[in-house]
Amino acid sequence: xxxxxxxNYQCVVRLNKPISRMSTVHTQNNSTRGxxxxxxxxxxxxxxxxxxxxRDNLERLNDKMEVMIExxxxxxxxxxxxxxDAPLDVMTLLSMPDHLRKxxxxxxxxxxxxxxxxxxxxxxxxxxxxxxxxQLVIMGYLKKERxxxxxxxxxxxxxxx
Amino acid sequence: MEMxxxxxxxxxxxxxxxxxxxxxxxxxxxxxxxxxxxxxxDFRAPxxxxxxxxxxxxxxxxxxxxxxxxxxxxxxxxxxxxxxxxKFFVGFANPxxxxxxxxxxxxxxxxxxxxxxxxxLRNSLLNEKGFDYIVFDTSPGLxxxxxxxxxxxxxxxxxxxxxxxxxxxxRRMLRELxxxxxxxxxxxxxxxxxxxxxxxxxxxxxxxxxxxxVPMLGLVPCFCDILRAEGGLIFVRDKPDHPFTKILDEMAxxxxxxxxx
Numbered sequence: 001x002x003x004x005x006x007x008n009y010q011c012v013v014r015l016n017k018p019i020s021r022m023s024t025v026h027t028q029n030n031s032t033r034g035x036x037x038x039x040x041x042x043x044x045x046x047x048x049x050x051x052x053x054x055r056d057n058l059e060r061l062n063d064k065m066e067v068m069i070e071x072x073x074x075x076x077x078x079x080x081x082x083x084x085d086a087p088l089d090v091m092t093l094l095s096m097p098d099h100l101r102k103x104x105x106x107x108x109x110x111x112x113x114x115x116x117x118x119x120x121x122x123x124x125x126x127x128x129x130x131x132x133x134x135q136l137v138i139m140g141y142l143k144k145e146r147x148x149x150x151x152x153x154x155x156x157x158x159x160x161x
Numbered sequence: 162m163e164m165x166x167x168x169x170x171x172x173x174x175x176x177x178x179x180x181x182x183x184x185x186x187x188x189x190x191x192x193x194x195x196x197x198x199x200x201x202x203d204f205r206a207p208x209x210x211x212x213x214x215x216x217x218x219x220x221x222x223x224x225x226x227x228x229x230x231x232x233x234x235x236x237x238x239x240x241x242x243x244x245x246x247x248k249f250f251v252g253f254a255n256p257x258x259x260x261x262x263x264x265x266x267x268x269x270x271x272x273x274x275x276x277x278x279x280x281x282l283r284n285s286l287l288n289e290k291g292f293d294y295i296v297f298d299t300s301p302g303l304x305x306x307x308x309x310x311x312x313x314x315x316x317x318x319x320x321x322x323x324x325x326x327x328x329x330x331x332r333r334m335l336r337e338l339x340x341x342x343x344x345x346x347x348x349x350x351x352x353x354x355x356x357x358x359x360x361x362x363x364x365x366x367x368x369x370x371x372x373x374x375v376p377m378l379g380l381v382p383c384f385c386d387i388l389r390a391e392g393g394l395i396f397v398r399d400k401p402d403h404p405f406t407k408i409l410d411e412m413a414x415x416x417x418x419x420x421x422x
Contacts, residue, residue, distance in 0.1 A: 090276060090309055090312055094341060155277075
């Protein structure tokens with residue numbers, strides 16, 4: 001696992017080694033001591049779960065950092081007071097600043113998408129889209145849902161309607 | 162394989178020829194063998210019902226946007242009315258006074274749902290049912306339903322005339338609405354006097370780029386035949402050799418080949 005710092009605010013986590021390879025290393029070390037170790041799961045599932053939890057938490061932290069960076073970049077004026085389930089209609093789209101409108105319109109077209117998928121359409125960096133999407137979540141226009149490592153964003157037309 | 166396109170026909174003022182353009186553009190695509198769907202999104206003044214001589218419909222676009230029926234129930238197959246192998250489906254707006262009043266009183270949340278329903282047509286009609294074109298005939302001005310149609314569309318044909326208030330309003334609308342949505346737009350100048358002269362066409366083309374700062378999709382002369390028909394003819398079907406039909410063919414070609422940019 002490698003922790004790298006892109007800037008003062010952003011912390012990115014990379015898992016360079018697959019878990020199975022890490023397991024092999026431990027198995028070899030332990031086998032020299034002559035103890036019986038399960039080759040598949042040397043320490044059981046717990047360390048793996050802990051690592052995954054750390055990774056998820058760091059990713060959440062990363063998302064929040066990205067929002068903070070964007071807020072500093074554009075100032076809080078874009079954000080306004082957080083709203084609950086604000087309708088993402090065309091008039092709202094018109095009143096948005098340009099950078100957020102582009103993201104909001106793309107998510108309207110896609111329905112449900114990750115920051116990565118949105119960034120392909122807008123040709124902006126994934127981290128930038130992630131920040132804008134999180135900003136729209138805070139503003140109450142979008143909902144965010146995590147499935148494993150991926151965060152999905154969508155306009156929840158059912159609860160907003 | 163290239164995916165189908167959604168085209169919205171819009172204008173700042175009424176009476177600029179949006180419906181004439183929508184019906185004839187959709188029919189032109191159908192004549193060329195395409196699978197086309199024409200929607201009447203002018204809920205305040207529905208007109209396709211009368212123009213296409215439809216005796217009755219069981220379900221309306223109003224019902225689809227209200228979320229009470231699927232789009233399949235709204236579409237009426239009118240392919241037999243168009244020559245050639247193309248497919249021509251129409252979704253009508255309910256012309257009843259009560260329905261018009263109901264649509265005029267919708268709130269923002271309903272409009273947000275309506276936008277979602279319009280956006281989902283891309284998947285249900287273009288992706289799943291293999292339509293080549295969806296043409297939206299919209300209300301004039303900045304109505305909610307029209308802006309929803311513009312947001313949904315891939316390309317917007319804006320109809321305008323030489324009327325001073327129309328020119329001014331269209332210019333503002335293009336700058337303050339279309340630019341914000343980064344829409345691919347083409348301008349159709351309708352009811353132009355002396356439009357057959359090459360010098361006039363060149364002058365208009367230059368004027369369009371200067372005044373509106375968008376490319377010109379077409380220049381339609383003021384045809385007495387169109388006025389005389391009183392909305393009873395689909396020109397590209399009934400008058401295949403008429404100059405208007407040729408102009409529509411050129412417009413369809415420009416849209417198909419993405420020559421407007």
